[in-house]
Amino acid sequence: MRRLRLSLLAASVVLASSASAAAADAPTVIPAAAVHTAEQLRDRAMHDDTAYRIVEGLTTEVGPRLAGGPNDQRARDWVVAKMKALGFDRVYTEPVSYPLWERRSESGEIVAPFPQKLVLTALGYSPATPKGGLTAQVVAFPTLDALKAADPATIKGRIVYVGARMTRKKDGHDYGIGSGVRTQGPVIAQSKGAAGFLLRSAGTDPHSRAPHTGVTGFTDPARTIPAAALAGPDADQLERVLAHGQPVQVKMDLDCGITGQYTGANVIGEITGRKHPKQIVDIGGHLDSWDPGTGAIDDGAGVAIAMGAAKLIHDLPQRPDRTIRVIAFANEEMGLWGGRAYADRHGADVANHQLGTESDFGAGRIWRMSASVKPEARGAIGQIAKVLAPIGVAYDAEKPGGGGSDLSQMHAKGMAALSLTQDGTYYFDWHHTSEDTLDKIDPQDLAQNVAVYAAYAYMAAQAKGDFGSAPGAFPGEQGE
């Protein structure tokens, strides 16, 4: 208490002088009234179903939202209409351009020695196979490192298969393995002369026949090969067939590829700040999804959490001091296109982006908070942590905060950022598959996320002092 009183005193001194000049030295503080309101927001959110109704509506009325696909415009229109219906003060879009990749059809099979279908899905930016499919002998590697070390002579003209496995982790850190294989594997295989690339799906349910799509690391259309993911049991099957010791011929038949350039948009809705409208608390998720599912956990949930939190703040008797900005990002999945466009457009103004974070890890409960802020704002982060602790969020003061997927790009420009880590134990069971549907979301868990976002965003908006956002303020700090 004593420390808080002193902090409040210090904060008022700071505010009496030029805020921007003095901010570097004075501790940032969240006023007691704001803490109290944040607690009320938190408690209200735990019984509010606005976010669940948003993700239900988005996934039901729009469904899958592949970037640039048939539902891209419909999804933007839906969010614009919903933000307006919720009473957001300002709703607008900012264009985002990117290569348009389309999936038309895909199939796979073992041709020899034991003919049978394989369940696979093409990866983002994969080119099509020749008409009628690509048939080649398979060469298998257990890990990405084994592929890296392989003699190109063993790979040339073959279909490379990498069988690395992921297991369930609360913080999902095995995704480093799976996404590493998926992004780097095809590039390395191509560089060594492979005809095609297959991986064991970057997923954690070994029993699911739903393969996990996701983007490759292909950047040069002249240097690509057909690339796809096998469902876990199909990867097992291929490995069993390979274990027989005979040459194994696999056919991949993919009709997909880049067909041009597309201009979509980030959809933005704001609760305008009463005192400092140009100072912004950034929250959001990404509006695009992969196409096999309806993008419920990835990332309808993130968009809904941010919108639900902003709606609760909107419903307070008066507007917060700073602006709460909800961004529904375009095309996160194929390379953070929306996040990069946002950072390109707003990076020069980064000092006005108070404290940001994006929800893009499903709909499990938030169990950990970490932050990348200036030292003088650690006390305020501690205040936020104290409000969040009763709903199960532990504060890790050692880890940096990365701002989430798209907002990592603003963080890289110097925006102070949180990481609000969700329980991702089952996230990679469903992520990027047909299984990413509404039924995977527990409304109570989603409400806890809204509680965290509403409470944090409000406190950040009311803080006396800033969190250290400034051009290049956090070099080398990467969170989640």
Add this chain to the structure above:
Amino acid sequence: MRRLRLSLLAASVVLASSASAAAADAPTVIPAAAVHTAEQLRDRAMHDDTAYRIVEGLTTEVGPRLAGGPNDQRARDWVVAKMKALGFDRVYTEPVSYPLWERRSESGEIVAPFPQKLVLTALGYSPATPKGGLTAQVVAFPTLDALKAADPATIKGRIVYVGARMTRKKDGHDYGIGSGVRTQGPVIAQSKGAAGFLLRSAGTDPHSRAPHTGVTGFTDPARTIPAAALAGPDADQLERVLAHGQPVQVKMDLDCGITGQYTGANVIGEITGRKHPKQIVDIGGHLDSWDPGTGAIDDGAGVAIAMGAAKLIHDLPQRPDRTIRVIAFANEEMGLWGGRAYADRHGADVANHQLGTESDFGAGRIWRMSASVKPEARGAIGQIAKVLAPIGVAYDAEKPGGGGSDLSQMHAKGMAALSLTQDGTYYFDWHHTSEDTLDKIDPQDLAQNVAVYAAYAYMAAQAKGDFGSAPGAFPGEQGE
């Protein structure tokens, strides 16, 4: 003990006279030496992986086995070769003819008001839709009874959807709901003028996007309509869209249908009886599977359990008194074609079929035994139960035994039959879907099944006296 001694004495008296004439009154008894050997078989089976290697080989080297499909002959050849390799005394096939139904392609979508794909799978004997698909308004019913009660005027020209749900049960009894909708629903809908039929998949995993196929009750090709099952989350989605209150247009695009007649075969392997080679203990499973999976739990497991049990009996120092017959039935899935052909061929000889049962409920542990036998054989069934009790099998003396799916047809002719009920808690999560793959089988659980089959089959083969098989011996007794 006292009772057993008396029984043994009684049995020896019986055997001294004409066995067939006296059998009706004398208690059937399993000699102590046979019980002892059965215990050894049981214990050996618990550590034997023959069955697991069989189902692994069948599902890997052959894969899906749709009746009459491209793998039908390969599957028969595989089992014949495997039975010979295991040293079975006699291996042969018996032809089975049936209508050949093919699945070529299938897709579905909500056309209006919220366009998006639906994951569905055509049902057995469904005809194709017109080229380009069938689009019609959906009329929904919560249950089969509601469909039965519906005015045809509300159905004519529409796609009927029935949304009945199944939940997980150890004995799988909710399958009565799901299979009832799947078999009767399309027939009733057609009779009321529907254009097409959809059901919520007859399955128990509400989160799975893998739809459950299975046969309809269509028998007259002139009275059919396109019929398919929606995956659980897709059924949820359709119901949410319907709840908006606007007319919902769905398109079904099925390319499938009956293309002719096919002659496959039941594959039979025997361990020939030393004393009574024409007296037979029937065990088996069905060799066909639905096509989306590799038919591991339905019913590679059943074939493997029976073959593994017979192999253990084969490896004893001497042949059993009666013949152990393993039958890998043809086309169980589309109407017990193999089982009916077997009963047609062998029904007149039913009195020689000592005691039979088929494994066709997955690979979970057997937890219950029941029997349909003559009263004088109840003691022998009790002896079998006593050997099985230590591995978790409870004897329900009240329930009848049905002989399993295909062998129900021999039971209907008068064959004494057991039911060896497996734990089916998760069976309908995977049954008839792409998820029916090897990874769903726990090798230890499979071994327990083999232990039960080996011990029971051996004791039935060694019994002094019979179990009551005779033409028409068990009218009206239906088990599982």
